[in-house]
Amino acid sequence: MSSVPDADSLRRAPKVLLHDHLDGGLRPQTVLELADESGYRGLPADDADALGRWFRQAADSGSLERYLETFAHTVGVMQRPEAIRRVARECALDLAADGVVYAEVRMAPELLTSRGTPIEEVVEAILDGFARGSADAAAAGTPITVGSLLCAMRQNDRWDEVAALVVRYRDAGVVGFDLAGPEDGFPPDRHPSAIALLDREGAHRTIHAGEAAGIGSIVAALDGAHAERLGHGVRIADEVAADGSLGPVAKRVREEQVPLEVAPSSNVQTGAYPSLAEHPVDRLHRLGFAVTLNTDNRLMSGVSATGELADVVATFGWGWDDVQTVTERALAAAFVPEAERARLLRDVVRPGFAALRS
Incomplete structure (x- = not known):
């Protein structure tokens, strides 16, 4: 077998995904059908191929603000429980077909309440859709x-409500809490009561930080919101000198092995880095940071878990050791009971890589 994995073998490799947005991964055909069912107007194209291209081009602007505008359409067609359920089911099926064996998929339920769906029903529809999709994937x-x-x-004031939902539904499939939206001006301890509730209940959390904002945002996520993982976190590279020496926050993040949910294609699209070749994912990995590889928004970035891995492998010359390391690191960082983590490692991930290496 080649020491540099090819796309076909990477597709068959067991993958673990920690950072994938439900409203950023719809099938273009599903967007069209849900828009038709709900009377949603204003889609920029009326066939699936053209719509998929529009999403990628609109997102590929070098601006995080423009990138986020594309979500108006996906969120717009997801305002009914049956639509949410369908999108979640298809998400599970699409990830499974791509060789993902464990995924944590995130969504802000408050965004799906504008047509009157109670926020609890939103969460239940997401969980039901994932359960149905997982069952169908297993059958396949x-x-x-x-x-x-x-x-x-x-930027909104529903943190306490969302934190309470994380606690309420954590035995039904909700694994943790996240903060999304604009980093600048909205610190992650703006509603300390929500963070205190998560602390009291021992609820897991990952916080978007170090994407559009820098080191200060990372410190605030760790110290203000008690983040266990950093959503993106790539701006930690701002404290990595050319000779590999680290500033104090970078040193802390590496020493504590805080997992970085890195999504290279998304970072290039939003203008954080001019190209994949100039992205710090490889440098951080080589320096011993807890790098994981993720898709962020599969529709907007036109990526899959396999494609993201394949691009990094091709750009930086990663071998099977690198791919397996980031996979096992992601599993170690997953918000999953220890027994399930051990089962996945023993029965799925390591045998899968062993078969590909043989």
């Missing part, structure tokens, strides 16, 4: 475990 011979992360929007 591509088993997957999907956990749900609930996001509060930083």
